[in-house]
Amino acid sequence: MNRVSIISIGDELLIGQTINTNAAYIGEKLTAIGFEVVRNFTVGDLKEDILKVLKDAENISDFIFITGGLGPTHDDITRTCILEYFNSELIFDEETFERIKKLFERRNIPMPEINREQAFVPKIAQVIPNNYGTAPGYDISKDGKRFFVMPGVPHEMKGMMENTILPQLKNYIHSKGIFYNQKILYTTGIPESALYSKLQDLRPLFDEVKVAFLPSQFGVKIRLSMRSNREELNLEKIKFVEDKIRERVDEFIYTDEEISIEEVIGRILKEKKLKLAVAESCTGGLICNRITNISGSSEYFERGVVSYSNESKIQLLGVNPETIKNFGAVSEQTAIEMARGVRIISGADIGISTTGIMGPTGATETKPIGLVFIGYSDNQTEFARQFNFADNRVRNKERTSQAALELLWRMLKKL
Amino acid sequence: MNRVSIISIGDELLIGQTINTNAAYIGEKLTAIGFEVVRNFTVGDLKEDILKVLKDAENISDFIFITGGLGPTHDDITRTCILEYFNSELIFDEETFERIKKLFERRNIPMPEINREQAFVPKIAQVIPNNYGTAPGYDISKDGKRFFVMPGVPHEMKGMMENTILPQLKNYIHSKGIFYNQKILYTTGIPESALYSKLQDLRPLFDEVKVAFLPSQFGVKIRLSMRSNREELNLEKIKFVEDKIRERVDEFIYTDEEISIEEVIGRILKEKKLKLAVAESCTGGLICNRITNISGSSEYFERGVVSYSNESKIQLLGVNPETIKNFGAVSEQTAIEMARGVRIISGADIGISTTGIMGPTGATETKPIGLVFIGYSDNQTEFARQFNFADNRVRNKERTSQAALELLWRMLKKL
Numbered sequence: 001m002n003r004v005s006i007i008s009i010g011d012e013l014l015i016g017q018t019i020n021t022n023a024a025y026i027g028e029k030l031t032a033i034g035f036e037v038v039r040n041f042t043v044g045d046l047k048e049d050i051l052k053v054l055k056d057a058e059n060i061s062d063f064i065f066i067t068g069g070l071g072p073t074h075d076d077i078t079r080t081c082i083l084e085y086f087n088s089e090l091i092f093d094e095e096t097f098e099r100i101k102k103l104f105e106r107r108n109i110p111m112p113e114i115n116r117e118q119a120f121v122p123k124i125a126q127v128i129p130n131n132y133g134t135a136p137g138y139d140i141s142k143d144g145k146r147f148f149v150m151p152g153v154p155h156e157m158k159g160m161m162e163n164t165i166l167p168q169l170k171n172y173i174h175s176k177g178i179f180y181n182q183k184i185l186y187t188t189g190i191p192e193s194a195l196y197s198k199l200q201d202l203r204p205l206f207d208e209v210k211v212a213f214l215p216s217q218f219g220v221k222i223r224l225s226m227r228s229n230r231e232e233l234n235l236e237k238i239k240f241v242e243d244k245i246r247e248r249v250d251e252f253i254y255t256d257e258e259i260s261i262e263e264v265i266g267r268i269l270k271e272k273k274l275k276l277a278v279a280e281s282c283t284g285g286l287i288c289n290r291i292t293n294i295s296g297s298s299e300y301f302e303r304g305v306v307s308y309s310n311e312s313k314i315q316l317l318g319v320n321p322e323t324i325k326n327f328g329a330v331s332e333q334t335a336i337e338m339a340r341g342v343r344i345i346s347g348a349d350i351g352i353s354t355t356g357i358m359g360p361t362g363a364t365e366t367k368p369i370g371l372v373f374i375g376y377s378d379n380q381t382e383f384a385r386q387f388n389f390a391d392n393r394v395r396n397k398e399r400t401s402q403a404a405l406e407l408l409w410r411m412l413k414k415l
Numbered sequence: 416m417n418r419v420s421i422i423s424i425g426d427e428l429l430i431g432q433t434i435n436t437n438a439a440y441i442g443e444k445l446t447a448i449g450f451e452v453v454r455n456f457t458v459g460d461l462k463e464d465i466l467k468v469l470k471d472a473e474n475i476s477d478f479i480f481i482t483g484g485l486g487p488t489h490d491d492i493t494r495t496c497i498l499e500y501f502n503s504e505l506i507f508d509e510e511t512f513e514r515i516k517k518l519f520e521r522r523n524i525p526m527p528e529i530n531r532e533q534a535f536v537p538k539i540a541q542v543i544p545n546n547y548g549t550a551p552g553y554d555i556s557k558d559g560k561r562f563f564v565m566p567g568v569p570h571e572m573k574g575m576m577e578n579t580i581l582p583q584l585k586n587y588i589h590s591k592g593i594f595y596n597q598k599i600l601y602t603t604g605i606p607e608s609a610l611y612s613k614l615q616d617l618r619p620l621f622d623e624v625k626v627a628f629l630p631s632q633f634g635v636k637i638r639l640s641m642r643s644n645r646e647e648l649n650l651e652k653i654k655f656v657e658d659k660i661r662e663r664v665d666e667f668i669y670t671d672e673e674i675s676i677e678e679v680i681g682r683i684l685k686e687k688k689l690k691l692a693v694a695e696s697c698t699g700g701l702i703c704n705r706i707t708n709i710s711g712s713s714e715y716f717e718r719g720v721v722s723y724s725n726e727s728k729i730q731l732l733g734v735n736p737e738t739i740k741n742f743g744a745v746s747e748q749t750a751i752e753m754a755r756g757v758r759i760i761s762g763a764d765i766g767i768s769t770t771g772i773m774g775p776t777g778a779t780e781t782k783p784i785g786l787v788f789i790g791y792s793d794n795q796t797e798f799a800r801q802f803n804f805a806d807n808r809v810r811n812k813e814r815t816s817q818a819a820l821e822l823l824w825r826m827l828k829k830l
Contacts, residue, residue, distance in 0.1 A: 014452040016443025017629055019436055023457070028431025037429040038464065040457035042438070049453065056471065193527045193549075196488050203489070212460075213488050214427050215568065223432070278721070284707025285700035288721040292699025293809055295775055297723075303731070304721030306693070306703040312718035312761065316731060346727065360710050370521075390521045391547060394708055395570060 002178055004030055005039045005057035009050060009068035009078055010152055013042045022067045022157055029166060034173045034180035034227065035063065045069060050081040058145055063169075068152030070135040072114040079122065082149060086142060088124040096127055096136045103134060125149070128164050132156045139165075180227045181234040183242055187252040188219035188261055189406045195220055198248050202241070209241045217398045218261070219254075254409055261405050262290045268412045269300035276408075277348035278304040279317050279338040281329065282356035282372060286401045302348045307338065317341030330355050330367055335375030335384035343377045351377040352408050356387075358396045370396055374404045376411055416591060417450045420472035423457045424465060424483035424493055425567055437482045437572055444581060449588045449595030449642060450478065460484060465496040473560055478584075483567030485550040487529040494537065497564060501557060503539035511542055511551045518549060540564070546574045554580075595642045596649035598657055602667040603634035603676060603821045610635055613663050617656070624656045632813050633676070634669075669824055676820045677705045683827045684715035691823075692763035693719040694732050694753040696744065697771035697787060701816045717763040722753065732756030745770050745782055750790030750799035758792045766792040767823050771802075773811045785811055789819045791826055 006026050012018040020042060027037045038061055041053045050069075057064045069078030083089065097119035104111040115134050121127055128137030128148070133156040138149040148165055150157045187195060192215040205211075214221040224241055226234040246253065255264050269276055278287050278301075288304035291297055305316045310329055313319040318341040319334060327333045335355050343351025356372030363369045370390035376383055385407060389399045421441050427433040435457060442452045453476055458468045465484075472479045484493030498504065512534035519526040530549050536542055543552030543563070548571040553564040563580055565572040588595075602610060607630040620626075629636040639656055641649040661668065670679050684691055693702050693716075703719035706712055720731045725744055728734040733756040734749060742748045750770050758766025771787030778784045785805035791798055800822060804814045 008455075013439070014442050014455065015446040016439035016441070016452075017627070019434060019439045020455075021434055024428070024431035024434045026431070027429050031430040037431075038459065039468075040423075040429065040435075040455070042455035044453065052475075053454075060467075191524075193487050193529050194524075196529065197527050206489075212426060212490050213486075214432065215486070221432075223427075280700075280703075283704075284712070284716075285695075285703025285719055285721065286707075288695075288700025289698075289704045289812075292721070292723065293812070295808055297699075298777075301699075302724050303727035304700055304719075304723070305731070306700065306707070306719030306721065308707065308713055308719070309717050309761075315760070316718070316720070345730070346724075362713070388521060388523055392570070393710055395547070397704075397708070 001062055001176060002035045002173060003061040004035045004037045004063045004065065005041065005061040006037065007053055007057055007064065007066045008040065008042045008152070009045065009066065011044045011075075013068075014044050022152065022154055025154070025158065026065050026067075026161065029161060030169070031180065033166065033170045034178040035169070036227075045075050045077055047077055047081055047084070050078070051085055054081070054085050062145060064145065064147045066147065066149045067157050070137075070149070070151045072112075072118055072134065078149065082122050082125070082138065082140070086122065086124045086140060088122040090120040091123045093119050093121045093127055093136070096121060096129075099129060099136075100134050128160045130156050131159045131163065137164075177229040178227065179229065179231040179234055180225065181231065181238060182223060182225035183238050183256060184258070185222040185224070185242065185245065185253045186219060186255045186261075187222065187249065188254055188402065188409075190220065190249070190252045191215075192220045195222070195249060195252070199245060202244050202248075205241050205244065209237050211241065217395065218402055254406075260290075260294075261402075261409055263294050265405060265409050265412060266291070266294045266297055266300060268409075270296070272412070272415060274350060274412075274415070275300055275302045275346075275348040277302045277342040277346040277351050279342035279351065279353040279375075280304060280306050281308060281313070281338070281354055282358050283354045283397050283401050283404070284308070286397050287352070287354065287404055290401060290405070302346045303342070305342055313338060316345070318345060328367070330357055330371060330373065332373050332384040332386065335373035336377065336382055337375075339375030339377035339384070340382055349378060350408070350411075351375075352404055353384075354400055354404055356396070356400060358393045358400075360393060372396075372400050372403070374400070374407055376407060378411070378415070416477055417588060417593060418476040419445055419450050419452045419478045419480065420454045420456065420476040421452065422468055422472055422479065422481045423455065423567070424460065424481065426459045426490075428457045428483075429459050437567065437569060440569070440573065441480050441482075441576065444576060445480075445584070447595070447597055448581065448585050449593045450584070460490045460492055462492055462496055462499070465493070466500055469496070469500050477560060479560065479562045481562060481564045482572050485552075485564065485566045487527075487533055487549065493564060497537050497540070497553065497555070501537065501539045501555060503537045505535040506538045508534050508536045508542055508551065511536060511544075514544060514551075515549045543575045543579050545571050546578065547571045552579075592644045593642070594644060594646040594649055595640065596646060596653060597638055597640035598653050598671060599673070600637040600639070600657065600660065600668045601634060601670045601676075602637065602664065603669055603817065603824075605635065605664070605667045606630075607635050610637070610664060610667070614660060617659050617663075620656050620659065624652050626656065632810065633817055669821075675705070675709075676817070676824055678709050680820060680824055680827060681706070681709045681712055681715060683824075685711070687827070687830060689765060689827075689830070690715055690717045690761075690763040692717045692757040692761040692766050694757035694766065694768040694790075695719060695721050696723060696728070696753070696769055697773050698769045698812050698816050698819070699723065701812050702767070702769065702819055705816060705820070717761045718757070720757055728753060731760070733760060743782070745772055745786060745788065747788050747799040747801065750788035751792065751797055752790075754790035754792035754799070755797055764793060765823070765826075766790075767819055768799075769815055769819055771811070771815060773808045773815075775808060787811075787815050787818070789815070789822055791822060793826070793830070
């Protein structure tokens with residue numbers, strides 16, 4: 001009744017030239033109103049393959065969303081496939097023709113003949129108007145199944161979804177008494193397996209409320225979701241499971257909003273009116289880059305120093321040359337002096353630092369690839385913590401930046 | 416014989432929480448060695464659905480690539496499905512166990528029991544080692560079909576593809592007398608349409624040798640490819656078309672290897688024994704981050720300064736306070752003084768700088784969002800160039816970093 005398949009058409013998707021963001025967008029929007037997406041298919045610009053996938057999708061779902069292959073050129077064959085699949089014929093749609101004509105008039109370009117052709121639509125279809133391009137969409141109902149056919153250009157597809165399709169389907173699904181709700185808890189600093197172990201006794205609760213663990217290098221997301229015929233019931237049960245989870249692992253959850261840890265940190269810094277300065281050696285600018293991805297970061301981010309050379313550590317951060325000589329640039333002592341130095345010299349309230357060996361070269365007898373020290377300094381306390389990441393260079397940088405931001409977040413909560 | 420299906424497993428893909436980049440990566444890599452990707456399937460964490468898709472994929476292809484659902488938690492059911500699909504059983508794989516154990520030892524974390532479980536693998540499978548995570552991959556041959564099962568975590572999957580699977584499949588496809596060759600020319604600083612216009616007279620050559628234009632924020636790739644039963648023929652014809660293209664647009668091509676512009680720059684700096692220092696305001700560390708992603712960058716990258724505040728521009732870069740007062744922090748003059756300052760204070764040979772308004776806030780009457788100045792300084796010449804990018808914040812940072820690296824690359828070629 002509410003099962004969905006999404007079909008994406010185009011050779012460029014199969015050969016990996018274009019990443020399929022359309023299917024993710026459609027899946028997200030439909031899930032959020034209570035539909036159940038059961039399958040995505042991607043298929044090339046080949047008639048037999050498209051017809052086969054249409055059949056496969058129809059067999060397993062009630063709603064079929066199709067994108068791509070509606071353009072005016074010879075490799076766009078979706079309309080032809082639709083005609084054959086539904087045994088329909090083309091009719092000229094006056095309204096579509098007027099819309100396309102106006103589009104070219106607005107752009108001050110004469111309308112090419114191939115675009116006029118796009119005003120011919122399958123007789124079986126209701127036209128979905130396209131506010132951002134020439135190709136019309138089709139809305140086709142047959143034998144209790146419903147097919148939406150849209151262009152592959154993301155913003156044209158999104159326009160049709162938002163303006164025409166989603167409002168209709170939201171009414172439809174609520175009229176069927178289906179309500180879906182979800183909540184996501186964002187954790188950091190704990191691997192998926194450890195998180196799972198800590199929550200293992202809750203497993204009996206994970207049937208009614210679905211709980212999924214989604215790991216990435218930025219932490220593990222815990223997704224709680226429930227579908228029923230009563231929204232309040234969903235919210236209540238999800239809250240119950242959330243509370244149980246928080247009892248066990250709350251210290252690792254940095255937000256339940258769809259924001260990054262750097263945004264969480266930014267909010268705390270703003271709220272507490274604190275300024276941050278960063279001294280990066282091994283992360284090479286990544287921490288600064290993440291912090292400055294947040295709009296408004298200039299309010300709390302004073303400066304960063306990417307002190308790759310020893311000279312720059314001494315000159316810009318005031319690290320004692322003796323410290324580097326005695327303990328090495330990759331050491332607890334240097335990390336502390338870097339964090340302290342960038343804080344004091346900049347006049348910021350908090351300084352953090354990274355120094356480590358990211359690989360693949362640079363390891364020594366006593367200092368392996370992945371050895372990292374993260375330093376922290378405020379006017380009350382300073383310390384450095386040791387980590388061992390043994391990954392490739394870019395991943396080591398990512399993991400170090402994540403560990404540094406996590407450490408900063410934990411310290412900020414206490415300030 | 417060389418038809419491929421890719422199956423991506425995971426609810427997070429269907430509900431659009433994660434964009435499916437794995438299928439694009441696998442499709443691209445396999446296409447590049449001569450395989451034909453005919454279908455992608457995405458399916459949720461449901462046994463019946465996974466079994467159905469395995470069957471569907473097997474029916475239409477010779478090679479089936481499966482990613483996702485190999486983690487240690489209860490919603491990871493791919494291993495179970497594989498056992499059932501192939502009617503196989505689990506056996507304990509000592510080598511995998513040792514590998515997982517070492518992974519935890521290196522990280523100094525005790526190994527949870529659920530990770531030990533991952534050393535049990537389907538008897539029918541050959542293990543594909545995972546250099547970056549716990550889950551082993553499986554390589555299964557049956558009835559003339561071959562299945563590769565890999566984790567969904569992108570870098571773990573990529574490690575298996577690059578280290579184990581692709582080298583094998585390359586040999587396989589050549590043994591079948593299929594030779595596919597391609598050459599990619601990486602351009603920067605010219606839009607797709609301008610590039611296309613400059614090459615329009617070559618169109619008759621683009622039949623035998625396929626030529627595709629692939630735009631991204633890092634420039635337009637020109638892909639030349641040809642498939643035949645003779646490698647020398649492919650290489651010869653591709654070379655012929657490449658030469659014609661280079662006659663027209665060589666100045667925009669920064670490499671024909673699969674390396675980034677920051678790596679090209681690194682090679683030139685190393686070769687010419689030059690040191691670089693970077694002063695970033697609006698890019699916030701992104702340029703330093705890109706430069707330090709390259710292994711060995713400590714040889715030529717002296718330091719970076721992320722001078723977000725005016726004070727840091729004055730204190731660390733020696734920018735004249737009057738310059739900021741008279742022209743503003745976002746100005747040609749400030750950009751030049753930043754580049755000059757970071758070069759002279761660091762003792763590097765070349766300094767580059769960025770200052771601009773990345774949005775969504777910070778615009779003024781005369782300085783709109785996207786206004787950027789990129790500064791350059793060596794001991795012979797210094798200047799700043801103005802750009803106007805009007806995109807979102809993160810995209811503006813990316814475009815600015817790309818423009819700065821392009822400018823640096825052009826200057827380095829002349830030194």
